[in-house]
Amino acid sequence: MGLANVSEDDQEAESFNTVRQILDLISDYKPIVVCFDEMESDHCNEIGYTARQVTAILAKDLSDKIKRGVLLTSIFPDHWIHEVKKLSNADSVIDRIAEQVIDLKYLNSDDVVTLVSRWLEEFYQEKGLKTPHPLYPFDEDKLRELGKEKPIVRKVLKWCAENFKPCISGKTDPEEHPVEPAYKQQIVALETTIQDYMEDKATLTKALRLGFTAIKGEVLENVQIVDILDVKVKAVDRGYLDFKIVGKENGKDVKIVVAVLQESGGLFVQATLKRLIEYKKFDFTRGCLVRSKQINKGAAKAQEYLTKLLSSELGGEWVLLKTEDIKPLLAVYSVMKDRKNDELSEEQIIDFIRQKGIASDNYLIREILSDPSGQVPEDAIDEEIDSSNVILTKVVDAVSVGTNDLF
Structure with a gap:
């Protein structure tokens, strides 16, 4: 068509030239106003120029090429002095900028x-x-x-x-907590996504830990929660024990270590349970297993460690993990994680958790703190039965369509 062939190396320069010509043409008819916003970004380009420096250079080039227009931006004084004025062509940039210092004040x-x-x-x-x-x-x-x-x-x-x-009637409706809309949104989202989190040890742990952190200082199940700490471990022991609840129970010090264990693999389950009974080594007084599934009866060592954990000697606990109990904690954890997007503060979210009783009324939180029952939960999921049900379903489906290709 007679058009020029532009190489990839020249595309960026050609793009700017094209935009410049379009703006120049428009300025023949109307004055152009170009505003550069969000200059607080700390990103640098490939050759090391900051966003402020790139914008200043671009504004200088545009001012040279456009007949009529206004280029407007705002830069903090430190960035102006230490970045823009440090450019090699700073004089030519500064000559084209009408510098005005504006004292920013907060509202009272x-x-x-x-x-x-x-x-x-x-x-x-x-x-x-x-x-x-x-x-x-x-x-x-x-x-x-x-x-x-x-x-x-x-x-x-x-x-x-x-x-x-x-x-x-002269009264305003009760105020909705600023965290409420974001929390409700996360609850709705979890209706379809919660199963994705039930195998996610890290997220489950953070959601539980947030719940306990929100109620520090409160007394639940006769336990006053003093602090929530990491478990001090060596490299070989990392990834098994998740956090430690330090508190006072009937005047005595109590240190409860929580391990969220959703893995099915026998070796990981065995390794976690082994550490969960080593009270002296990891400095705690009670071990608490949080899990939704049964532990394979054929795993002799794992069963041995579990029996010891639940014995009267160690007084450990197995708290059954259910989706309906972890859901509100997952929801507030998601809100906490995305709080900047919703313009919320940590303090507001903690206040919301306290006001709504999301942690203090939660079954998981209370069971972890309560006196251990020493029992294996009856409702724990039997993965072997679930697996056989899937196979049986495949058999029935295959017979109904007349095929022997079962797997």
Whole structure:
């Protein structure tokens, strides 16, 4: 077609040239405004330039090539001094930039009240509505409390969105906890994905540990939870014992080590149980196995260690892991992991766990702390039976279609 063939090495340069020509053409008709945002990124390109330096160079090149337009960006003073002004062509960049220092201030209580009242005034005027007071349906005292946190505008907007509820009979609806929407979303997601986590030892462990961490200082099942610690082990013992609950039970020190064990492999099960009965070596007073499956009766050593763990001598415990019990803990752990995306803090999530009793009312949490029963759970899943059921199903299906290709 008579078009130029552009090599891969020249594509980036050609792309910029094309964009520059398009912008220049548009500027013949309308002034162009280009804004560069999120300059706090610390990413570097292949030759070591930071995002701030690349943007400054790009803005300089654009200002040389476009007839009319405004290029707008914002950079923190330290980045301006130590990055942009350190460029080899810094003088040419600085000559084209109208530098203006803006002192950023956090909102205070008066600012929040003024801001929200102004937003509401515009909103109600647009809708042609009359309200009992300028801040309706918000409470001024609560807005002023929010202002004491020195929030950014985005946080005020989010708070207003979450608390915009009409007053009924002079009273506002009970406030929804800021963590509630994210928690509900995770609960819904787990309806279809929870089985994916039932073999994930790391995630199950972190969810349980978060639950115990949230209730530090509380007393459950006669145990006051003092701290949640890692188990100190040598390299050869890593990966078996998950965490230690340090507390006081009826005035005595108690150290409960928890091992989440969902693996089916005999050697790993045996190795975990062996360490779970070594109280003196790993400095604990009670071992707790968390597991949903039976332990293979043919694994003699594993059965021997399990019997010793549950004996009156060691007073260990096997707590049955069920999906309905771990689900709320998995949900709040997912919220905690994604808290930055939801603009939530650790403190808010811990407060939510405490308020809703997600940990304190949880069966797994209470069973781990309660007096050991010394019994093997009757409802533990028998993997051998499950396996035979799958094979039987295949046989029935094969007979129904008239084939001997069973496996």
